[in-house]
Amino acid sequence: GEDVEQSLFLSVREGDSSVINCTYTDSSSTYLYWYKQEPGAGLQLLTYIFSNMDMKQDQRLTVLLNKKDKHLSLRIADTQTGDSAIYFCASGSQGNLIFGKGTKLSVKP
Amino acid sequence: DAGITQSPRHKVTETGTPVTLRCHQTENHRYMYWYRQDPGHGLRLIHYSYGVKDTDKGEVSDGYSVSRSKTEDFLLTLESATSSQTSVYFCAISEGQGYSPLHFGNGTRLTVT
Numbered sequence: 088g089e090d091v092e093q094s095l096f097l098s099v100r101e102g103d104s105s106v107i108n109c110t111y112t113d114s115s116s117t118y119l120y121w122y123k124q125e126p127g128a129g130l131q132l133l134t135y136i137f138s139n140m141d142m143k144q145d146q147r148l149t150v151l152l153n154k155k156d157k158h159l160s161l162r163i164a165d166t167q168t169g170d171s172a173i174y175f176c177a178s179g180s181q182g183n184l185i186f187g188k189g190t191k192l193s194v195k196p
Numbered sequence: 197d198a199g200i201t202q203s204p205r206h207k208v209t210e211t212g213t214p215v216t217l218r219c220h221q222t223e224n225h226r227y228m229y230w231y232r233q234d235p236g237h238g239l240r241l242i243h244y245s246y247g248v249k250d251t252d253k254g255e256v257s258d259g260y261s262v263s264r265s266k267t268e269d270f271l272l273t274l275e276s277a278t279s280s281q282t283s284v285y286f287c288a289i290s291e292g293q294g295y296s297p298l299h300f301g302n303g304t305r306l307t308v309t
Contacts, residue, residue, distance in 0.1 A: 128302055
């Protein structure tokens, strides 16, 4: 079946940039998504990118998509302690999404 | 936030007992999903529904059943709970057409003793 892979942990210092990477196998994915999960809460949609785009910027968030390599990344500029959470990459279409296992981002003051 | 309510938020039950979790939405979205989240496994799809009385199995459906008698409600039933079903359960909804991200509820933490 289709799969989404991402590294499990990332640690950065406050004020630095964070880059979370993801690879996926479903070449028919129309949209790719990033979700954020804070402790004790559900997943919150953070941003998305349409499959015919290379880059999308949304305030401190930059999403890069390399469709040829099926590689997606999420860059968080000026990372703050409030960004500490688990970040999930998801690919798919028509509402059927496959999620990665999540990357736990730890931000050190 | 999308209007999704999961109930109960926490439940402790004994092995062998039936358990039903409820998901209620106010968005009139066509698709509804049940996921479980476990350490080391991420999110795994249990069942989903693409309309009233239309449901299908996901990746980890054994031991679970679902029902959707109204657009707004999606029920997940564990017929005879086992300790391996201790998990956090999330309901999600989506419109299912084109740009259709999933919107998640806040989860139900189920402990089977």
